[in-house]
Amino acid sequence: MIDSLIRKLESAVALSHASRQTLQDLCSKTRQVEARRYILREGDAPHGVPVVLSGWAARYKLLAGGSRQITAFLIPGDHCDRDMALLHEIDHSIMALAPCQIAYIPSERLKEATEADPDLARAFAWCTLVDEAILRAWVVNVGRREGYERLAHLMCEMHMRMSILDLVEKDRFGAEHLDFPVTQEELADTVGLTPVHTNRVLQRLRSEGVIRFGNRRLTIFDVKALRQIAGFSPNYLHVQRTATPAERVLELA
Amino acid sequence: MIDSLIRKLESAVALSHASRQTLQDLCSKTRQVEARRYILREGDAPHGVPVVLSGWAARYKLLAGGSRQITAFLIPGDHCDRDMALLHEIDHSIMALAPCQIAYIPSERLKEATEADPDLARAFAWCTLVDEAILRAWVVNVGRREGYERLAHLMCEMHMRMSILDLVEKDRFGAEHLDFPVTQEELADTVGLTPVHTNRVLQRLRSEGVIRFGNRRLTIFDVKALRQIAGFSPNYLHVQRTATPAERVLELA
DNA sequence: CGGGGTGTTGAAGCCTGTCAACAATTGTGG
DNA sequence: CCACAATTGTTGACAGGCTTCAACACCCCG
Numbered sequence: 001m002i003d004s005l006i007r008k009l010e011s012a013v014a015l016s017h018a019s020r021q022t023l024q025d026l027c028s029k030t031r032q033v034e035a036r037r038y039i040l041r042e043g044d045a046p047h048g049v050p051v052v053l054s055g056w057a058a059r060y061k062l063l064a065g066g067s068r069q070i071t072a073f074l075i076p077g078d079h080c081d082r083d084m085a086l087l088h089e090i091d092h093s094i095m096a097l098a099p100c101q102i103a104y105i106p107s108e109r110l111k112e113a114t115e116a117d118p119d120l121a122r123a124f125a126w127c128t129l130v131d132e133a134i135l136r137a138w139v140v141n142v143g144r145r146e147g148y149e150r151l152a153h154l155m156c157e158m159h160m161r162m163s164i165l166d167l168v169e170k171d172r173f174g175a176e177h178l179d180f181p182v183t184q185e186e187l188a189d190t191v192g193l194t195p196v197h198t199n200r201v202l203q204r205l206r207s208e209g210v211i212r213f214g215n216r217r218l219t220i221f222d223v224k225a226l227r228q229i230a231g232f233s234p235n236y237l238h239v240q241r242t243a244t245p246a247e248r249v250l251e252l253a
Numbered sequence: 254m255i256d257s258l259i260r261k262l263e264s265a266v267a268l269s270h271a272s273r274q275t276l277q278d279l280c281s282k283t284r285q286v287e288a289r290r291y292i293l294r295e296g297d298a299p300h301g302v303p304v305v306l307s308g309w310a311a312r313y314k315l316l317a318g319g320s321r322q323i324t325a326f327l328i329p330g331d332h333c334d335r336d337m338a339l340l341h342e343i344d345h346s347i348m349a350l351a352p353c354q355i356a357y358i359p360s361e362r363l364k365e366a367t368e369a370d371p372d373l374a375r376a377f378a379w380c381t382l383v384d385e386a387i388l389r390a391w392v393v394n395v396g397r398r399e400g401y402e403r404l405a406h407l408m409c410e411m412h413m414r415m416s417i418l419d420l421v422e423k424d425r426f427g428a429e430h431l432d433f434p435v436t437q438e439e440l441a442d443t444v445g446l447t448p449v450h451t452n453r454v455l456q457r458l459r460s461e462g463v464i465r466f467g468n469r470r471l472t473i474f475d476v477k478a479l480r481q482i483a484g485f486s487p488n489y490l491h492v493q494r495t496a497t498p499a500e501r502v503l504e505l506a
Numbered sequence: 507c508g509g510g511g512t513g514t515t516g517a518a519g520c521c522t523g524t525c526a527a528c529a530a531t532t533g534t535g536g
Numbered sequence: 537c538c539a540c541a542a543t544t545g546t547t548g549a550c551a552g553g554c555t556t557c558a559a560c561a562c563c564c565c566g
Contacts, residue, residue, distance in 0.1 A: 012339075059389070061389065061390075061393050063393070063397055063398070063484060064484045065484075067397050068397075069392060069393040069396045069397040071389040071392045071393065072389075081381070081382055081385065083375075083378040083379070083381070083382060084382070086265075086375060086378055086379050086382060087379075087382055087491050088491070088493055089488065089491075091386050091389075091488050091489040091491070092386075092389060092489075122336075122339060125336040125339055126336070126339050126340075128334070128336070128381060128385075129334055129336060129337070129339060129340055131385065132334065132381075132384065132385055132388065133344050133345075135385060135388040135389060135392065136312070136314065136324040136325075136344075136345060136388065137314075138392050139322060139324045139388065139391050139392055139395060140314045140316070140322040140324065142392060142395045142396045142445065143322045143395045143444070143445030144316055144320050144321075144322040144445060145316070191396070192395065192396030192397060231316060231317045231318075235342065235344050236344040236345075238340050238341070238342075238344070240341060
């Protein structure tokens with residue numbers, strides 16, 4: 001069940017068998033979280049570091065007016081910052097979009113593990129750097145692209161991240177399929193648009209034959225075209241070891 | 254010259270005299286960077302960790318079409334991630350907006366220092382968490398607020414962050430003054446608007462008597478009103494020790 | 507079969523972008 | 537110290553992206 005976590009970490013750092021075993025141990029106690037349930041809640045004091053082992057979740061903030069902005073999608077292997085416990089109070093919430101299997105690693109155990117294992121320490125530090133890079137890319141996306149390109153960019157990113165986890169299927173016609181269990185409303189809250197307008201942009205992307213979206217899945221008929229539309233460059237994801245399934249995806253760039 | 258860095262870190266963690274001395278040593282070699290010059294450049298391999306000791310800088314990304322999105326303002330005490338060296342290549346640039354005094358801490362020395370001094374380690378880890386929180390707040394700002402509130406929110410944040418550094422002057426009429434050496438074009442690239450529209454929003458804020466902006470300075474006549482407009486809540490900055498100058502600012506919330 | 511969540515569509519209007527010209531300010535060199 | 541150039545700020549008219557509101561279609565689930 002921690003395959004994705006290992007795949008993600010290994011896109012940056014080669015891990016020994018012992019390191020993997022440590023991860024296994026850290027994530028031994030898991031909890032099933034239903035869709036629409038909290039994984040973390042604004043105002044909470046942090047207790048353990050949540051790790052998504054399967055499913056999809058979203059990090060978001062609510063505004064006074066009731067609107068919501070999603071600031072991250074958490075897919076398998078994604079987790080909160082290792083030092084989260086330093087904060088007295090969480091400033092955002094995390095909610096399951098699809099049923100999730102979550103491990104909550106006690107902060108102390110994670111600290112001990114990374115202090116004892118330099119590879120793990122590097123791997124987790126790398127995760128923090130990439131999470132920040134993704135956040136910067138999202139600021140750019142929302143700030144400087146219009147809806148059409150914006151949605152395309154988000155899809156390119158998720159496609160790439162899922163590829164690293166080897167969670168993308170490719171059929172013999174060249175189309176690529178991945179889970180994307182997100183409603184149009186949630187998509188809208190992610191890219192900073194209205195559900196209505198998001199719907200219209202999706203229709204455009206569909207009518208142009210670039211994607212299909214619905215039924216909790218995304219099909220990309222033409223990855224190159226989508227990346228063209230988005231102006232997508234995968235460099236910010238900092239995949240450093242090309243011996244992963246992401247290889248063939250990187251080469252598209 | 255490292256007062257700001259110390260003030261910033263101490264808003265989270267009390268530092269011993271020895272810790273402060275370590276910081277002093279780490280930042281001993283400084284470099285003056287003129288306005289509009291690079292501090293870090295996309296595509297570079299990271300060498301040292303830049304720390305802003307004085308001045309203003311901006312982290313940004315350029316898009317294919319030539320547009321720019323600023324993803325962070327770096328004010329005194331701000332710095333890049335301590336583990337930056339783990340990345341092979343930087344995915345964004347940092348440029349001085351005003352003349353800056355910069356220390357480039359060699360990654361190894363910073364690593365040694367934080368391994369030897371748990372307080373420093375905690376302080377730097379806290380910085381990373383706050384940087385991420387700010388980034389999330391920017392995604393929300395650009396994604397879910399309109400220009401008027403968006404600019405107000407940015408000003409509230411910078412006001413707060415400058416307060417922590419004790420860099421805000423308060424006159425006897427209640428107005429608060431802070432350096433804000435940013436052109437309207439740079440402001441526009443920060444909040445995801447056009448320079449023209451940014452100008453119009455600024456005029457509105459001025460005409461309403463909330464702020465004055467220009468001449469490299471921002472004057473806030475009515476902090477409460479500005480926060481009201483912005484829907485600003487300072488919780489995401491995670492100021493944990495109220496014995497700082499930020500105290501009176503927090504109390505406004 | 508019914509109901510709630512989700513997706514789709516149309517019309518109207520606002521926020522924001524674009525283009526283009528001009529004013530004000532800053533900086534520089536003579 | 538002034539004159540000129542370059543940058544920055546300001547304004548108007550117009551267009552376009554996006555929002556809002558509201559109604560309706562669809563689909564999954566009990």
